[in-house]
Amino acid sequence: MADRVLYQELATTGNHYRRPRSGVGSPNMVYANGGGSWRAAPRQQQRQQQQLHQKPNPQPLFNSPAAGGRCLVKQEEQPMDPTGAEMVGLPATPRTTKQARNKSEEAINDLLVRIPDIGQLFDVHSRIGNGTFSTVLLGTLRRESHLPDSLRRKFAIKHHIPTSHPDRIMKELQCMTKMGGTDNVVGIHCCLRCDASAAFVMPYMAHDRFHDFYTRMDVPEIRLYMRNLLVALRHVHKFDVIHRDVKPSNFLYNRRRREFLLVDFGLAQHVNPPVMGSAGTGASSAANNNNNNSKRPRERETTEAVQQSASADAGLGGAVKRMRLHEESSKMPLKPVNDIAQSEMQPPALDGSNPVQQQPVQQQQTQAQMDQTASTASGSKYNTNRNASGAANNAKCFCFANPSVCLNCLMKKEIHASRAGTPGYRPPEVLLKYPDQTTAVDVWAAGVIFLSIMSSVYPFFKAPNDFIALAEIVTIFGDQAIRKTALALERMITLSQRSRPLNLRKLCLRFRHRSVFSDAKLLKSHESVDGRCEVCRNCDQYFFNCLCEDSEYLTEPLDAYECFPASAYDLLHRLLEINPHKRITADEALQHPFFTAAEEAEQATDHDQVANGTPRKVRRQRYHNHKTVPATPEQLKQQVALDLQQTAINKL
Numbered sequence: 001m002a003d004r005v006l007y008q009e010l011a012t013t014g015n016h017y018r019r020p021r022s023g024v025g026s027p028n029m030v031y032a033n034g035g036g037s038w039r040a041a042p043r044q045q046q047r048q049q050q051q052l053h054q055k056p057n058p059q060p061l062f063n064s065p066a067a068g069g070r071c072l073v074k075q076e077e078q079p080m081d082p083t084g085a086e087m088v089g090l091p092a093t094p095r096t097t098k099q100a101r102n103k104s105e106e107a108i109n110d111l112l113v114r115i116p117d118i119g120q121l122f123d124v125h126s127r128i129g130n131g132t133f134s135t136v137l138l139g140t141l142r143r144e145s146h147l148p149d150s151l152r153r154k155f156a157i158k159h160h161i162p163t164s165h166p167d168r169i170m171k172e173l174q175c176m177t178k179m180g181g182t183d184n185v186v187g188i189h190c191c192l193r194c195d196a197s198a199a200f201v202m203p204y205m206a207h208d209r210f211h212d213f214y215t216r217m218d219v220p221e222i223r224l225y226m227r228n229l230l231v232a233l234r235h236v237h238k239f240d241v242i243h244r245d246v247k248p249s250n251f252l253y254n255r256r257r258r259e260f261l262l263v264d265f266g267l268a269q270h271v272n273p274p275v276m277g278s279a280g281t282g283a284s285s286a287a288n289n290n291n292n293n294s295k296r297p298r299e300r301e302t303t304e305a306v307q308q309s310a311s312a313d314a315g316l317g318g319a320v321k322r323m324r325l326h327e328e329s330s331k332m333p334l335k336p337v338n339d340i341a342q343s344e345m346q347p348p349a350l351d352g353s354n355p356v357q358q359q360p361v362q363q364q365q366t367q368a369q370m371d372q373t374a375s376t377a378s379g380s381k382y383n384t385n386r387n388a389s390g391a392a393n394n395a396k397c398f399c400f401a402n403p404s405v406c407l408n409c410l411m412k413k414e415i416h417a418s419r420a421g422t423p424g425y426r427p428p429e430v431l432l433k434y435p436d437q438t439t440a441v442d443v444w445a446a447g448v449i450f451l452s453i454m455s456s457v458y459p460f461f462k463a464p465n466d467f468i469a470l471a472e473i474v475t476i477f478g479d480q481a482i483r484k485t486a487l488a489l490e491r492m493i494t495l496s497q498r499s500r501p502l503n504l505r506k507l508c509l510r511f512r513h514r515s516v517f518s519d520a521k522l523l524k525s526h527e528s529v530d531g532r533c534e535v536c537r538n539c540d541q542y543f544f545n546c547l548c549e550d551s552e553y554l555t556e557p558l559d560a561y562e563c564f565p566a567s568a569y570d571l572l573h574r575l576l577e578i579n580p581h582k583r584i585t586a587d588e589a590l591q592h593p594f595f596t597a598a599e600e601a602e603q604a605t606d607h608d609q610v611a612n613g614t615p616r617k618v619r620r621q622r623y624h625n626h627k628t629v630p631a632t633p634e635q636l637k638q639q640v641a642l643d644l645q646q647t648a649i650n651k652l
């Protein structure tokens with residue numbers, strides 16, 4: 001059934017809810033200590049010293065030790081300190097395997113061989129994370145080696161894979177130097193380079209795994225988490241920069257210390273300068289694209305190709321993927337740093353994709369086909385070449401039922417719309433290949449994280465390609481919202497069937513309390529005498545669990561399970577607004593009643609308790625210790641009414 005991708009995961013047959021596979025802890029995970037205490041470092045160092053004194057074997061580029069078993073686009077959480085231990089303490093040595101230890105040692109060796117200066121300055125202890133484009137290692141200063149462990153400062157050393165394009169590394173570096181070190185955004189101490197290898201030295205932050213806490217947070221903690229994420233995004237967006245890779249593994253959180261850090265600016269890009277007037281728009285847009293093409297011809301393609309090949313190669317080994325990455329990047333022409341600096345001034349690079357031959361989705365019987373919309377009276381703004389060639393502007397397409405692309409379509413310009421990012425966090429405008437993407441891209445990703453937390457489903461979206469990703473969004477938000485947005489963005493989407501929107505509150509509570517609503521006894525109680533139970537045609541759930549916004553069924557009451565204020569759902573809706581032009585900004589989100597009402601309530605409590613003489617520290621502790629208990633229907637009604645009242649007051 002078309003557009004039912006999500007519900008294949010959440011099938012109603014038998015056990016209703018099947019937890020997404022990638023949401024479960026993976027044996028591939030490695031931990032902050034990389035398989036051993038970082039006390040083991042001296043031994044590793046000794047071995048390393050020996051290696052350094054020998055002539056280093058030139059390693060084949062593809063034989064990077066980090067290459068094995070890594071996904072180019074991964075849904076898994078990054079490895080991290082599993083205990084959330086304080087930076088001053090030593091990382092514990094939990095479920096680690098020999099393989100992980102070997103990988104950690106390999107990563108250390110690779111770093112020290114490729115950038116020998118690192119070995120002069122740092123003791124490198126273990127691998128703390130690895131991503132698509134880098135390996136991150138834990139280091140301490142050699143000149144502090146005489147200090148007790150607890151006093152030695154720790155650093156995260158991000159070792160870029162040698163195939164990373166210098167532009168990419170340069171951009172990431174510039175982002176961190178310009179914006180980092182404040183508002184939960186990671187800063188940088190220094191960057192070391194030796195030949196083709198580069199490493200960033202950043203402050204290290206011990207952090208918890210999202211897997212370990214996303215189901216355990218109470219409302220105040222969720223509020224704290226989201227507020228800090230939005231603070232980081234607000235800061236980044238002030239610079240007109242889109243992070244493009246906002247996801248739990250890039251937003252580090254130390255629960256014990258209540259510290260947050262947004263990392264990984266590897267995909268960050270500047271927002272396009274606004275385009276003026278439709279006549280000039282096409283030209284300027286085209287010019288921008290051309291500029292980008294001439295400035296950075298392959299990097300965009302690489303990002304695109306990497307992402308695409310990643311999903312296509314889901315079943316292949318890391319080495320194959322890395323090889324592809326290398327193939328792409330080996331085509332990249334290198335250019336002087338001056339050019340790179342200049343290109344910084346240029347509008348950001350946009351990834352290319354051919355709009356003419358959009359392949360219909362075969363999988364899941366979903367046929368979502370995107371194409372350019374018919375030209376408007378004023379002409380289309382984006383990449384349609386209509387301004388360049390009057391004849392081609394309104395020319396009819398003759399592709400249909402022909403084995404080749406018609407001339408009119410061939411004359412159209414390619415659409416250059418970046419799709420850089422992690423699957424599952426890409427917003428509709430990216431999936432619709434809208435070229436003028438803004439910081440709203442990050443806000444959507446923050447919304448997806450919020451949805452994961454509120455529904456206790458992680459990862460929430462898990463599509464193998466962009467078409468299915470779009471189908472997942474249609475399944476939740478309905479086809480009308482997507483169609484309208486597509487129209488507003490001058491895109492057209494063709495869906496094989498209609499789909500009504502689901503209610504986000506029902507969705508969150510239903511999945512959060514999945515054990516209750518998927519209980520066999522509950523099903524039994526709703527079954528007819530012949531043992532059948534009706535299933536909603538729109539949401540594919542049993543009628544008593546129907547999630548549709550306008551449900552025609554009498555569903556199981558949810559109020560008893562409510563644990564969020566009404567403002568939380570409202571914020572969720574605004575973060576996940578389909579139309580990027582209407583989506584709330586990070587700055588606006590921080591003014592949302594979900595945050596402000598709680599602050600005011602806290603202040604009021606503080607005020608009351610000051611009068612009672614309760615020490616501030618105790619009051620704070622109580623606030624943080626507050627546990628969420630299911631509210632009674634009356635309490636809930638009161639809470640919702642208060643919430644709405646507060647929103648109205650705030651608006652005034």
Ligand SMILES: Nc1ncnc2c1ncn2[C@@H]1O[C@H](COP(=O)(O)OP(=O)(O)OP(=O)(O)O)[C@@H](O)[C@H]1O
Nearest residue numbers: 078079129131132133134136156203204205249264
């Ligand atoms: N400053 C830091 N302190 C502690 N751990 C860090 C730090 N920076 C990065 N890490 C760890 O390393 C992991 C990978 O880092 P990062 O995301 O920067 O690499 P990447 O290669 O760009 O990854 P991705 O494939 O997700 O883009 C993070 O998820 C995190 O666990």
